Amino acid sequence: MGAVAVKLELGDIQGLFARGYGDLKAAAFLLLGIEDAVAARRWLSEIAGAVTSAEARPAGHALNVAFTSSGLARIGLPADAFEMFSNEFVTGMTTPHRSRILGDLDGNAPERWEWGGPSGPQIDLALLLYALDDAGLQRLEEEQTGRLTAGGLVLRLRLGTSDLDDFEPFGFRDGISQPFVEGLSKTGPAERTVRAGEFVLGYPNEYGLYTDRPLLDANDDPASMLPRDPQGSGCADLGRNGSYLVFRQLQQDVPDFWRYVDGATRGPDGTSDPHARVRLAAKMVGRWPGGAPLALTPDADDPALADANDFAYHELDPRGARCPVGSHVRRSHPRDSLDPRPGTGDSWEINRRHRILRRGREYGTSLTIDEALAGGDTSERGLNFICLNANIQRQFEFISHTWLNNPKFDRLYDDADPVTAPSAPFGGTFTIPTDGVRERVTNVPRFVSVKGGAYFFLPGLVALRYLAGMTGEPGNSSSPVGS
Numbered sequence: 001m002g003a004v005a006v007k008l009e010l011g012d013i014q015g016l017f018a019r020g021y022g023d024l025k026a027a028a029f030l031l032l033g034i035e036d037a038v039a040a041r042r043w044l045s046e047i048a049g050a051v052t053s054a055e056a057r058p059a060g061h062a063l064n065v066a067f068t069s070s071g072l073a074r075i076g077l078p079a080d081a082f083e084m085f086s087n088e089f090v091t092g093m094t095t096p097h098r099s100r101i102l103g104d105l106d107g108n109a110p111e112r113w114e115w116g117g118p119s120g121p122q123i124d125l126a127l128l129l130y131a132l133d134d135a136g137l138q139r140l141e142e143e144q145t146g147r148l149t150a151g152g153l154v155l156r157l158r159l160g161t162s163d164l165d166d167f168e169p170f171g172f173r174d175g176i177s178q179p180f181v182e183g184l185s186k187t188g189p190a191e192r193t194v195r196a197g198e199f200v201l202g203y204p205n206e207y208g209l210y211t212d213r214p215l216l217d218a219n220d221d222p223a224s225m226l227p228r229d230p231q232g233s234g235c236a237d238l239g240r241n242g243s244y245l246v247f248r249q250l251q252q253d254v255p256d257f258w259r260y261v262d263g264a265t266r267g268p269d270g271t272s273d274p275h276a277r278v279r280l281a282a283k284m285v286g287r288w289p290g291g292a293p294l295a296l297t298p299d300a301d302d303p304a305l306a307d308a309n310d311f312a313y314h315e316l317d318p319r320g321a322r323c324p325v326g327s328h329v330r331r332s333h334p335r336d337s338l339d340p341r342p343g344t345g346d347s348w349e350i351n352r353r354h355r356i357l358r359r360g361r362e363y364g365t366s367l368t369i370d371e372a373l374a375g376g377d378t379s380e381r382g383l384n385f386i387c388l389n390a391n392i393q394r395q396f397e398f399i400s401h402t403w404l405n406n407p408k409f410d411r412l413y414d415d416a417d418p419v420t421a422p423s424a425p426f427g428g429t430f431t432i433p434t435d436g437v438r439e440r441v442t443n444v445p446r447f448v449s450v451k452g453g454a455y456f457f458l459p460g461l462v463a464l465r466y467l468a469g470m471t472g473e474p475g476n477s478s479s480p481v482g483s
C-alpha cells in the first residue's frame, strides 16, 4: 500500500507499540491470576491512569498491561464479546494445531512448559514493568505488588530480565531491524514502511482494510466510553488502539550453540578455528556478532555497519552466497526476495503483510565464546520474546511456520531456521551457498527451547477503563491459559 498519512491516537495506545523502552534498562514481567473480578476491576480503574501511553517517551519508568482471553473472561467480559477477537487469541497458543505450527512438540510441548501450558498456573494478566535501573524497578515492583491482594490478583510468576547491552545470549547484537510504522515519528523508505493497522487495531492494514477486532453492541456501552466503529456500524470499538502481544519464554542453550559451531568448523587436525566458527555462527544468524549484515559485508564484521538495515537481497545476493537464504534474519524478513517477482515492489508488498514489532528482553547472564565452550556455567539464559501484531495468524504464526520452521523455505530442502527452529522433524541441515561448491552442515541440534508462552491482548487506554467499569459476572474462557 505504501505510506499514507494516518493520525494515530498515541495517547490511547499503550507505549510498547511506539517503543521498546530501550532507555529503561531494567524490566520485569509479572504474570498474574485474577481471583476476584470485582476487586480486579477496581484495581484496573486505579492503575489505568498509570499505564504508559505511546504519546511521549517515558522519563523514569513505564507500565503496560495485557490480558489473556481467560483474563478478559474472568474480569467479566461477556462471552459474546469474544466472537470478534481473533481466534488465535481466544483459543490460545497451546491448541494441537498451534503446537504443530509453532513447532511446540516433544520436549517443547505445552505439557512441559513452566507456564501457559495445561499444567501450568492460570495466567490472566501480564504487567510489564520498566525502569531506568534495578533500584527504580524494585520501587516500581514493590508499589505494584503491594496492590495485588487488595486487587483480587495473585502473582503466579515473575519473569526477570537482564541488560546484556543490546546483545542476545548467543552473543549477537539484537534489536536492530524493526519495521517503520506509518504514523510514528521515525520514518524510512516506503517499501519498508508498514501501515499502522498491521500492529494496532482500528486503522487500515496493508490490504487497506480494518483488521478484525472486538466490536460491541452499542447497548453494551451506554455511557459511550468507547469510540464508535470508524466504518459506521454504530458498534462500540473495544479493539481500537489495542494490539495482540505474543509472549514466548525461549531458553537458549549457549554452550551447546558454540560447541556445535566449534565442532563443525574444526580443522583436519581437530583443532578449533576461531575465525571459521564465528563465520559459521554469523552465517546462521545472517548478521555478524557486532550486528553488521552479511548481505553488506560477507567476509568480516564491520563496526561501521553495526546498525545497517537499509538493504535488500535480490540484486546483491540472489542465491545467498553472502547471507544464506536459510539464515535467521533472511528467513524472518526476506525483504525483496519473495516470489513470484523477487526484486520488485510486489515482493516488498507481500513482505509487509508479515511483519512484527519485536519488543523482547533477554534474561540470564552473558557468556563469552570461551566461557561457553568451557561449559562450566549451566545457568539458565534466554530471550523473553515479545512481539506485537494485529493478526497473530498472518504475522507471528506465519513467520514461525512458513518461514522459520519450514525446511523447504525458498527452495531449501531440509533446512529449518538454524537458530530458533526445532531440529527433526523440521530439518537439521544448514546450507551455505558459496560462489564455488556449497557448504552444508548437518545434524544441527535445537538450541532454543520453549519454557512458556501465551497470546495477550494489549488494550487501548480507554478500553482499559471500559473493562474496569464493567459490572458483569466473571465468565470462563473457552481456553484458559493454564489449568
Ligand code: HEM
Pocket: 168, 170, 172, 173, 174, 175, 176, 177, 178, 250, 251, 252, 285, 287, 328, 329, 330, 332, 333, 356, 382, 383, 385, 396, 399, 400, 404, 419, 420, 448
Ligand atoms: C531465542 C530466540 C531468538 C534469537 C536468539 C534471535 C536472534 C536474532 C538476532 C541476533 C537478530 C538480528 C538483529 C536484528 O535484526 O535486530 C534477529 C532478528 C530478527 N528476528 Fe530473531 N531471534 C530469536 C527468535 C525469533 C522469533 C521467535 C522470531 C519470530 C517468530 C524472530 C524474528 C526476527 C525478525 C523478524 C528479525 C529481524 C530480521 C530483519 O528485519 O532483518 N526471532 N533475531
